[in-house]
Amino acid sequence: MVGGGQGAFIGAVHRIASRIDDRWELVAGALSSNPERAAASAAELGIAEDRSYGSFEEMAQAEAAREDGIDAVAIVTPNHVHAGPAVAFLEAGINVICDKPLAATPEDGERIAAAVAASKAKFILTHNYTGYPLIRQAREMVARGDLGELRIVQAEYAQDWLTEAPEPGNKQADWRTDPARAGGGGIGDIGTHAYNLLGFVSGLKTSALAADLASFVPGRKVDDNAHILLRFEGGAKGMVWVSQVAPGCENGLRLRLYGDKGGIEWHQENPNVMRYTPFGEPTRLLTRGGAGLGGGAGTDTRIPPGHPEGYLEGFANLYRDAADLIAGENDGALLPGIEAGLEGMWFISACQESSGKDGAWVKK
Amino acid sequence: MVGGGQGAFIGAVHRIASRIDDRWELVAGALSSNPERAAASAAELGIAEDRSYGSFEEMAQAEAAREDGIDAVAIVTPNHVHAGPAVAFLEAGINVICDKPLAATPEDGERIAAAVAASKAKFILTHNYTGYPLIRQAREMVARGDLGELRIVQAEYAQDWLTEAPEPGNKQADWRTDPARAGGGGIGDIGTHAYNLLGFVSGLKTSALAADLASFVPGRKVDDNAHILLRFEGGAKGMVWVSQVAPGCENGLRLRLYGDKGGIEWHQENPNVMRYTPFGEPTRLLTRGGAGLGGGAGTDTRIPPGHPEGYLEGFANLYRDAADLIAGENDGALLPGIEAGLEGMWFISACQESSGKDGAWVKK
Amino acid sequence: MVGGGQGAFIGAVHRIASRIDDRWELVAGALSSNPERAAASAAELGIAEDRSYGSFEEMAQAEAAREDGIDAVAIVTPNHVHAGPAVAFLEAGINVICDKPLAATPEDGERIAAAVAASKAKFILTHNYTGYPLIRQAREMVARGDLGELRIVQAEYAQDWLTEAPEPGNKQADWRTDPARAGGGGIGDIGTHAYNLLGFVSGLKTSALAADLASFVPGRKVDDNAHILLRFEGGAKGMVWVSQVAPGCENGLRLRLYGDKGGIEWHQENPNVMRYTPFGEPTRLLTRGGAGLGGGAGTDTRIPPGHPEGYLEGFANLYRDAADLIAGENDGALLPGIEAGLEGMWFISACQESSGKDGAWVKK
Amino acid sequence: MVGGGQGAFIGAVHRIASRIDDRWELVAGALSSNPERAAASAAELGIAEDRSYGSFEEMAQAEAAREDGIDAVAIVTPNHVHAGPAVAFLEAGINVICDKPLAATPEDGERIAAAVAASKAKFILTHNYTGYPLIRQAREMVARGDLGELRIVQAEYAQDWLTEAPEPGNKQADWRTDPARAGGGGIGDIGTHAYNLLGFVSGLKTSALAADLASFVPGRKVDDNAHILLRFEGGAKGMVWVSQVAPGCENGLRLRLYGDKGGIEWHQENPNVMRYTPFGEPTRLLTRGGAGLGGGAGTDTRIPPGHPEGYLEGFANLYRDAADLIAGENDGALLPGIEAGLEGMWFISACQESSGKDGAWVKK
Structure with missing residues (x-):
């Protein structure tokens, strides 16, 4: 793992997610750019001292050299520190599981894409909402024509935690509202999730986009609200709303097709039920793993x-699918990868x- | 009543609405442009033969001449037949309660506006959703600052009854999908309701609008889906979605502010509860007439x-407020009138x- | 109308309900046992002076004697004043629409039943919840076997308005919490509704009942909470919960079968949708008048x-069905009558x- | 782990639950009474061959004797195989985490209770619903008086998976519908959860219970529906509904107080929100970890x-609290133990x- 030391948020989420199906073990890390924090964090997490590294470059080289080197690295740093480690590990031939969005700048995104193209290693971008069983069910239903030809698709992701300017020193808010480190405000942090999910389920290809971004909180340097119109190849139309105010x-992520x-x-917010008319x-209420759900989505659930x-x-x-992909046991068709990442970068810059x-x- | 004969829809709604509080009695009508249907409809509704008229012109003159003439006329014809009767009754000094939208063309809208300006009679446009008690409650809350300065306002009105081309001869669908008679498709029929409601509750003044209209059903001549962005004076932003497919x-009319x-x-669709955070x-669940609702909205409800x-x-x-207004017992501040009508006409043509x-x- | 003068609640509800379909007109009344209030109330409601009566006895005789006498009387008095007027009007041959429960005592209930048996006049008890279109839909579905053989049926009717002892002088609370005037507490006022509805929809015949009544509010003389078990002929089991605290x-009236x-x-509280699995x-969400609802319930709704x-x-x-029944245009199969009333009296006394x-x- | 081999259900749930916070590692097991299945299951789960045991007796002795013996055993066998291993491990001084209900018979329950009393080892019963953050929030709110003095408490746990007789060979249904192995039908399998949760949140002490059990499915030997009334010390009243048909x-587990x-x-089924009035x-919608939730429940959640x-x-x-308890880092006040187990046994036999x-x- 790169990033995810003390005080981080998404690193802990990745660690729990990787543990749930017992397919991954955390054995090495460059958990912080601050060496002391990196070491302390590693100790807390049970990483052996000799596999707690002071930098991602060092880690990529050392792990590539070990017989028992890591199967994959999880990159859970702020957006502007995605490209560096991603390229380093891909070049070292190590599979990469990277948090979204792909990068803070289009240039960084392209660097990663080039490294992916040049490497045999896999690259997975954790647009995690694609892992919800009913989202995969929806994708299946669209693909097999249950909805007919799509006309209207809408996504929204609304939060309120940035309604007021955050206290100085709020680590999560700090980098997310800094253009240099985040690359975008709400559109990058949560808008890319909404946009990705829309494409994942609908299978539609965007042809054009129009956006009206706003920064409502005085002094904010990135967008905190976005109203976006979409047009798709074939004539479907879309809307996306993204807000942190x-x-x-x-975490009001909704999808309508x-x-x-x-x-x-x-x-x-209640992901175990989906309305289908x-x-x-x-209208039918489809429930996760419930009555009347044929198809593959049944395999994505653990409990009744x-x-x-x-x-x-x-x-x-x-994480489970990534383990399978690396083990050659699935084709990764459901896993967002570099294309999804580049699509997200286009979304941010087009907005x-x-x-x-x-x-x-x-x-x- | 003008319009609302056999086979009509909204006329019956107006009649029930007017009866509920026992403030109105239907005594005269020009219920259909077809004289036989007009007479038959009048007989069914208990209108005396001598007050069932063959045309609205005749009715306006005759009723204006009677000592016991009508207090108001309800105009419930298709959109392109609003201006004629509205002007006729206004000129005759008779109060007008007119279904929305104001007219099928901007020119017709202006004609009505001129007649309103020249008449002492009242003009009320039945944007009926403004009558919901919790909508009036929301308006009060916004006005007194419970939400602070508004930043984001959204309305949507989604239906599915025109998902497929209707059977020929469906009277309701026929005129609503004919540009000449309707003046607009979904944006006129239901979009004006959504847009009106947004303004009624928010009190915001629109500064600009951008729209992406679509006609998804093959052969349809009017819009059946609209994605609309709004900007308001003072900086607030808005979105409106209107769909009949x-x-x-x-009748998914929703409001978020x-x-x-x-x-x-x-x-x-569940109008007796409103989320307020x-x-x-x-989040609080405010209920119609329920706990914690101070203010005037309490007077708009009849049962616990x-x-x-x-x-x-x-x-x-x-209808109750219109009776009060005509009786001089309220100031009509909550009743949509000619300004709301013109605003709706602008909305249609701007889209x-x-x-x-x-x-x-x-x-x- | 008998009862329903100034300060009353349910009388106004009956008046609105009777007006909605324009099948009834209020022309006579004995609106209060207080003559001044009776006269003032009658004037307010537009009842001619000579048809505003000082007592129900007088009204029954006078109206029976008139050529243009009333088609039916609505009895909307407190429970202990049901039997008197009901018997008087039935004996006078006038149809009776009586609020529920049937009476304050079993003896009174029997008196009414005897009068019904001896009269050609119709007797209708306003268990109004049976009028909801989806309730009638549910009854149809049960009757035609959509649910198979019923095993478990449950009803509940929960309120909170009597959580604390009401202010002295609260007219609605006063008689409802007085054993002599009400005959029962929550079980009579709302429990009979829940129990009636269960039988109306399920068609089951009760074989036995066990109840645990409570009066939680200090000083209260009637039940304010009831937990009730039911057994039905054929083996089905039931539960009823009634609470005013x-x-x-x-007005949490719920039904599950x-x-x-x-x-x-x-x-x-959201009666336009019903879950059906x-x-x-x-699970299907059946909506009032919505897709997939065959059968007669479609006739019970006025708007889309x-x-x-x-x-x-x-x-x-x-009220509409009562008008049809009196006009000989339906058989009254859906209208609660004296049997429902006696069943409710049994329910109260058995509890x-x-x-x-x-x-x-x-x-x- | 005792039980939980191939084909089992709840064992896998325990394993995931124990992994989520990285406080437990599965290192030993007697996973099946069938030696071959036990060995195969152990291999699948990465348990070393020398710590995969043929019987729980053997495991208790061997693990007690190891320096690096297990910190606790999880017993996830059918109900009639709880007492044997529980007593064996308790006598060996090993902490026990046991699935519910406590046992298949009162006698077995007493045996376990005696062993708990005689051992220094901890005993935890996985009434897992007590672990929901909002359930703990509710308990706190009741304890500090937010609801005042409790009057009415209700729980229900309704399923439909046993609506028809299951296919022969359905392992989960087989033992759950066998009186000898389960000890009770729905009341044991899910009723004890509902009853436990009611007590956990309310803090009330039951004084008496009345039950109407049914076995609706032909041939079923245990209850599949139960309607239960409760009385509590101090005067509160309760209802419990348990159904598998x-x-x-x-998994409709609901609680109302x-x-x-x-x-x-x-x-x-939507555990991240709780209505509080x-x-x-x-009414307030309290959300897990959301606005306005003071107190300790905030520590029980991992994500925003x-x-x-x-x-x-x-x-x-x-599992996390159990780890803390064993490490001496909490007092176990929120963990169901032997008292909860005995209370559940009383509930079953009293029903x-x-x-x-x-x-x-x-x-x-």
Whole structure:
């Protein structure tokens, strides 16, 4: 693991997610750019002293050289520190599991893409919401035509934690609201999740985007609210709303898709149920692992329907699938990779470009 | 009543709404442009033969001449037949209660506005959703600052009944999908409701609008889906979604408003409850007439909280308030009138103009 | 109308319900036992002076003698004043629409039953919740076997308005918490509704009942909470919960039925949707007038699905059906009558008897 | 671990729950009474060959004798195989984490209780629903008086998976519907959870119970539906519903508590939100880790509010607290132990006794 030392948030999430199915063990790390914190964090997490590294460069080289070197590295640093380690490990031939978005700048994104292309190692981007069983169910249903031809697709991801300027020293807020380290505000942090999920489920290809970004909190240097219109190849239309200043919204990631034969609605805050309406019939409540769900999504759940799974189990599905992919036991078709990462980078920059041009459509 | 004969829909709704509080009696009508249907409809509804008229012109003159002439006329015809009767009754000095949108064309809208300006009679436009008690509660809360300064406001009105091309001869669908008679598709029929409601509750003034209209159903001549961005004076931003092709949506009119101090969410399909979140505190479920609701909204409800009121009771609040207004017992501040009508006409034409210019912002 | 003068609650509800479909007109009344209040109330309601009576006896005789006498009387007095007017009007040959429960005492109930048996006039008891379209839909579904053989049926009706002792002089609370005038506490006021609804939908015949009544509020002389077990002919089992001291519950009337082929759940506070699960399939959300609802319930609704109807419209269905029944246009099969009333009287006394015997089963 | 070999269900749940916080490692097991299956299961789970035992007796002795012996054993066998291993490990001085209910017979329960009393080892019973953060929040709120004096408490646990007789050979259904191995039907398998949770949150002491058990499915030898009334010391009243034959219910565990100052409602299928109503104020939606939740429950959650946690995370809280208890870092006050186990055994036998006496009250 690179990053994820004391005071970090998403590193701990990755560690739990990787443990749930007992397919991964944390054995090495460069947990912090601060050597003391790195060592202390490693000790806490039971990493042997000789595998706690002072830098990711050192770690990539040393682990590549070991017979029992790591199977993959998890990169859980702030966005502007994704490219460095990603390239280093890919060049060392080590599989990479990288937190999203891909990078803080398009240039960094391209560097990673080049390294992926040049390496035999796998690259997985943790757009973790794709791991929810009902999201995979929705993708299957769209693919097999249950909704007919898609016309309207909408995603939103609304939070309220940045409604006011955060206290100075709030580590999570600090880098997320710093353009240099984050690369984008809400659109990068959560907007890329919403946009990725829309594409994952719908299978649609974006043709153009128009965005109206706002920074409502005085002094904020990145967007904290975004209203976005989408057009897709084939004629479907979309909307995306991203906000970090919507009081009453915690992690309100929602997805809605409507075709000429049916519609689907899903909400992350209660992810074990999905509304599905075949046009002209009553709405069905599909439940995770529940009655009437044929197909592969059944394999993504650990406990009986009605016993809720949550965010961590969805995240764990990515770690389990990554283990399978590396072991050659699946084809990784459900795992977001470099293409998803580049798509996300395009999304961020297209939003910024469109908003800078007063909401003009930016074509892809 | 003008319109509302056999086979009509909204006329019957107006009649029920007017009866609920026993403030109105239906005594005269020009119920259909077809004289036989007009007479038959009048007989069914208990209108005396001599007050069943063959045309609205005739009715306006005759009723104006009677000592016991009508207190007001309800105009419930298709959109392109609003201006004629509205002007005729206004000129005759008779109060007008007109269904929305104001008219099928901007020119017609202006004609009505001129007649309103020249008449002492009142003009009320039945944007009936403003009659829901919790909508009035929301308006009060915004006005007194419970949400702080508004930043983000969103409305949506989604239906699915036009997902497929309707059977020929479906009277409701026929005129609503005919540009000449309707003046707009979904944006006119239901979009004006959503847009009106947003303004009614938020009190915000629109400064510009950008729209992406679509006609998904082959052969359809009007919009059946609209994705709309809004900007308001003072800096707030908005989104509106209007659709008649979203399977699973019946009359999904929703409103969401977020300020720097709190947020509100309301959904017409369960209108007796509203989510209200003061920032940093748990969400409250405000119920119609329920605990903790100070202020005037309490007067708009007839039965105890927990006993649901619905669409008809909300509509009835407009008829009751109209009776009070005409009787001089209230100032009509809550009743949509000609300004709301003109605003709706601007909304329709601005959506069409923006969409015609590839989504460029249309300023107001 | 008998009762329903100034300060009354349910009388106004009856008046609105009767107006909604324009089948009734209020033309006569004995609105209060207080002559001045009776006269003032009548004037307010537009009743002609000569048809505002000082007593129900007088009204029954006078109206029976008129050529244009009333078609039916609505009795909306406190429970202990049901039997007097009901018998008087039945004996005068005038149809009776009586609020529930049937009476304050079993003896009074029997008197009414005898009068019904001896009269050609109709007797309708306003268990108004039976008028909700989805309740009638549920009854149809049970009757045609959609749920298979019923095993478990449950009803609850929970309120919180009597959580604390009411202020002295609260007219609604006063008589409802007085054993002499009410005949029962929560079990009479709302328990009979829940019990009636269970039987209306399920079609089951009760064989025995066991009850645990409580009066939680110090000084209260009637029950304010009841936990009740039921057994039915054929082996089904039931539970009923009735409470007026459950904070957070407004008018929480819920119904749940489970058979060997499916289950149904319905909640009065959002009455336009019902959950229906065919065993082994996903749950369906059936909506009032919505997709997939065959059968007669479609005739009980006035506006399109997604536009909510509520308590008053359900109540209005009883008034409309009563008009049809009196006009000979329906058979009254859906209208609660004297049998439902006697069943409710049995329910009240069986609850009291069982609770007095420490919850022993009381057979029917 | 004792039990939990191939084909088992709850063993895998325990393993995941123990891994989530990285406080436990599975190093030894007697995973099946079938030696071959035991060995194969151990190999799959990475247990060293010399610590895969053929019987629990052998394991208890061997592990007690090792310097690096296990810190605790998890017993995840069918109910009738709880007492044997529990006593063996307790006598060997090894801490026991035992699945619920305590045992299949009262005698077995007493044996375990005696062994607990005689041992220094800890005994933890995995009533896992007590681990949900909002359940602990509710317990805190009741304890500090937010609800006032409790009057009405209700729990229900409804499933539908046994609506029809299961296929022969369904391992989970087989032993759960065999009186000899299960000791009770639904009341033991899920009723004890509901009853335990009611006591955990309310803090009330049961004084008496009356039950009406049913076995609806032809040929079933244990209860599959139970309607239960409760009385508590101090005067509060309760109801419990337990069913495995309620179509549409997956794992419908719900809790409702009402006092003279407020009420609470919680539903396991969406466990991250709880309704709380202070009497006379609007209902609050409390969310896991969300706004306005003071107190200790905040420590029981791993990810931000709005990111759902589920069944496994709640279960994991018990494993984490057990680790702390064994390490001397907490007092185990929130961990169900032998008293909870005996209380559950009383519940089962009192239900059976009462039902056998036609629902007579069984005192405690």
